[in-house]
Amino acid sequence: MQNNLLRVGLAQIAPVWLDKEATIEKIITYIKNASSNNCDLVSFGEAFLPGYPFWVEKTNGAKFNSDIQKEFYAYYASQAIQISAGHLISICETCKKLNIAAVLGIIERPQDRGGHSLYCSLVYIDRNGEIKSVHRKLMPTYEERLVWSTGDGNGLKVHKLGSFTLGGLNCWENWMPLARTALYALGENLHVAIWPGNIDNTSDITKLIAKESRSYVISVSGLMRKADIGKDIPHKKLLEENCSEWLANGGSCLAGPDGEWIIKPQKEKEELFIATIDFNKVLQERHNFDPSGHYSRPDVLQLAVNQERQTILNLKNKDSLR
DSSP states (O other), rough: OOTEEEEEEEEEOOOOTOHHHHHHHHHHHHHHHHHHHHOOOEEEOOOTTTOOHHHHHHTTTSSSTTTTHHHHHHHHHSSSSSGTTTHHHHHHHHHHHHTTTTEEEEOOOOHHEEEHHEEEEEEEOOSOOOOOEEEEEESSOOGGGGGGOOOOOOGOOOEETEEEEEEEEEEGGOOHHHHHHHHHTTTTTTTEEESSSSSHHHHEEEEEEEHHSSEEEEEEEEEEEEGGSSSSSTHHHHHHHTTTSEEEEEEEEOOOTOOOOEEEEEEOOHHHEEEEEEHHHHHHHHOOOOOOOOOOOOOOOOOOOOOOOSSOOOOOOOGGGO
């Protein structure tokens, strides 16, 4: 990292789908790859660890009390991440050893919500290998609500990385104006949008956020091919019968604070895309528009944000449970 420059890596790759351990190894490989290319930050797609629930759309996921859907969910939950159990330790240790930060999309099965429900979470790991925030997706999109729970505002935070201030959102959260505004108001100037992988999603919104916020915007997407459906997946044949060759075709890209492409959307390529960004460009574009600074009117318009981590349990006497 030099002065106002930051080197960023966009890991547009496929997980070892619904295989937690193997996907962690692939993540570590790409963190090392990014480090060897002098990256200060590497980002991965939404729900990348252990993968996106593609079966819901393909196998009548809305059928109530379906044995097939229960078996898919149970398998998915068994491969989900419990941060409190240390599932991300090897990734954190790699970031610390290589002095590189990471944005990682995970499926989280948190103990603070009972340990059985799933959340689509964006995790930020700093260059010291510390998990600095875990943002649970505020509103799962459409059929995602059949497997993912609604999150909260606890992870709506930003982090210093060199001269930059980084924040991020999951997939269609990036279309939520107030979620974006919350990050702008916290000083965000490097926005990381993570996606399961569809070029139709990233082509418009990436440039829109960049132009609206006068920030750099990274959109990093995953990939998924029919060939990535492993042999141990429940109802593998049923799923394959209803899938095209590509379930997620990428679309990773990077726009500058002027809204112009630095990396155009990339389709059907498994690759680490790399660019160097300059904080001075942010300052130049904020000259004529700053959405939470000189062009805001807090006397007229304000946003209230609840950053409390939500739980149904408020223990008055913890000893009572011993």
